[in-house]
Amino acid sequence: MKVSVLIPAWNEADRIDQTILALRTLAIVEEIIVIDDGSTDETYRVSLEAGARVIRHSTNYGKGAALYSGLLATDADIVVFLDADLCETAVEVEKLVDPILQERCDMTIGRLPKPARGGFGIVxxxxxxxxxxxSGVELEAPLSGQRAVNRRALNAIENLGDGYGVEVGMTIDAARKGMRLLEVEVAMKNREYGRDLRGFLHRGKQFVQIARVLLSRWQMR
Structure with a gap:
């Protein structure tokens, strides 16, 4: 089965090459697609040089739009969504793909180690x-951007949205249509947002965008 990894990226030139190079060591990964969502740094060039296929947005449209562009560009049987800043820990992607290959589930959700610096858990x-x-589903890692899905699950997902609510939306859609979800522990590590101004601003933006997605799914009941 063909496995494609989609990496939405905005100004990730300092880390994305390490993520791509880690993925290229895995025989299971056939395709790596970076969606450069309007970066103003060298994300596009660095991604190309590291060996990824790159789709380039002229404007920052948001995570959901970036993932949608990636989905339109692949015919893979299994699609993996990964953050750009995982660096060498991206090799843990095999743990997300294996349960789907074994037909144990339709979507895996990576449960990362608890960050050393974190917020208060409100979002x-x-x-x-x-x-x-x-949806009736209870998750430990509802916001995890590290996921793998098969084509059945992809067909169950409605509009991905345009921001940080994309994972919440896809979870609700998949669960409502009977897809089997499985959380998987992975030793991945990405950028942490602490209890400083930057962290609070980030989580505030998350909260608003997640609320928007929840409202849209409530209206679809």
Whole structure:
């Protein structure tokens, strides 16, 4: 089965090459597609030189739009969504793909180690409770961007949206249509947002975009 990895990226020139090179060591990965979502740094050039296929947006449209562009560009049987800043820990992607190859589930969700610096869990709990209320599924890692899906699950997903609510939306859609979801522990590590101004601004933006997705799924009931 063909496995494609989609990496949405915005100004990730300092880390994305390490992520791509780690993925290229895996025989299971046949295709790596980076969606450069309007970066103003060298993300496009660095990704190309590291060996990825790159789709370039002229404007920053958001994570959902970036993933949608990637989906239009691949015919893979299994699609993996990964963050750009995983660096060498991207090799853990095999743990996400294996359960799908074994037909144990339709979507895997990576459960990363607890960050050393984190917030208060407000956004995470908001997402978890919203998913449970609207789909009946309870997750430990509702916001994880590290996921693998088969074509059945992809066909079950509605509009991906344009921001940080993409994972919440795809989880609700897949669960509502009977897809089998499985959380998988992975030793991946990405950029952490602490309890400083940058971290609070990031989580505030997450909260608003997740609320928008939850409202749209509530209206679709």
């Amino acid at each position: 995470k709990n908001f997402a978890r409770n919203g998913i449970k209320r609207l």
